[in-house]
Amino acid sequence: MEIQNEAVTQLHQVKPVLSSPLVMPVVDNHKILEAWRNFNELKMKLLEDSDFIILKGEKYAKKSAFRKLAFAFGISCEIKREERVELDDGYAYEITMRSSSPSGRFMTSVASCHSNERHFSKDSDVRAIAQTRATNRAVADLIGWSAPSAEEMMTELPEPDERPTHEATPNNWFEKIISNPENRPVRTEEQIASRLLSSKQRSLLISLIGEKIHDPEERENQLAMVDSLSKGEAHQLISDMLTKKYN
Template sequence: MSANHLSLVDQKQKPATTGMITPAGTIEQALEQFRLYQELKTRLGTEEDFQPFKNKKTGEVRNHPKKSFVRKVQRFFNLSCEITQDEPLYDKNGKMIAWLAKARAIHLGTGAYQEADGSCSMDEKIQQHQTIHNIRAHAITRAKNRAILDLVGFGEVSAEEINEREYYQANQPQQKQETPEQRRQRGIKAMYAAANEKKLTKEETKTIMKAETGKESANDMTLDELRKMYKYFKNHSSEELKEVAKAHLVQNKTVIDVDPETGEIIDPDVSIDDKELEKILSHSNGGEF
């Protein structure tokens, strides 16, 4: 009995046979598996199952599978997927900044499995989506997608892997490029809006525009001048702007003196002093001139 026991111990401690790690199947079987996955994409996948993304460097557009397609992969290949980690991440001040998740995808036929983690931070989300529910759901989706696609999807990256800010930008309609004149017209509207915001009258606005640019009409201004005036109106208070306008209005106003006895307009350009008047009178004939 003792000998048998020793024999069993020796058998357990015997080193494993050395050799190369070999594939689980033949090359043909691997190619068939890949073909099945690609066929699944083309025949079971719909346009809504994929999100196109453009590579900013190369310009290449690639379709990344969404959560809906990954779930089709899970059913097609007979997989189960369970969450093994589901918890928030806090910074040193106790503020929650991200969510962490880990998933395990298991092939029910063979027991083969693949684990993968996923995380999502608050700053990935656009402001209206920065909620605990959204970042937790996104982290879990990433973990599941990675585990499933790593197991049978040949490591394909899902659309949910993309930062939401990039995802959001990718889905915005492309705006037509403005012409220089369209940009200038937009500048005119912005400048007048800034002036109206400070409760300036049309006269005050034109006075300040002329003082700063030498032009009374916005239609005569360049785009740089419009930017300058926009910033000028924005950076000064309503009271300051009205004082500036008042000062320029007084400075530019023509001052007319009127003789209080006769009511005649006194032209300052032809006014004479007493000495000049005596000189004229001494040479005059009967005092008429």
């Protein structure tokens, strides 16, 4: 009994080891630089043109880019807090997201989406954009990605040239239609106003997109492009949506 008490006493009398007052790298410089080079190499090989979008001449990563990176690094994301805030000119969703790596390192980020940022058709779409932004931020902060995501930058209706730069494939049929030169004739500034889609075309497109596109982000991205379409582009898109089969 005396031996046990002595052992316990000695255990509690152990003085803590003082850590360095400086913030130090967790590994040596060579390993850090090697890891950073590997990360940049991974970005070039893993991410494709379709994972980015050009907005006002700048290139921004989309949701798909951050999901690929999260998968590659084994990053998990968890919603820690969610709030719907009522405002004078609408409402906003604010979401706090925590991302964590297999090593135990984590990052907490906050993002929001306002109901008047775009022509949202559903309340759930506002929340979905807020969640996407929060997830993108949490992943980006954890891996050291400093630029904002495309979903954060797309807060207004894009200009006609603010479209994805990747080549069209059978799956991205929307971009294929609006990027086809035959559907986008060259026109002068004086002709633009008279060649924009009609109000009937606009109403029908908004209705079709809301009815047929189930993914919230894809739906909102397509709605954001509607007002920049010409009559020919709108006609082609309406025809395609009426004949296309959706899951």
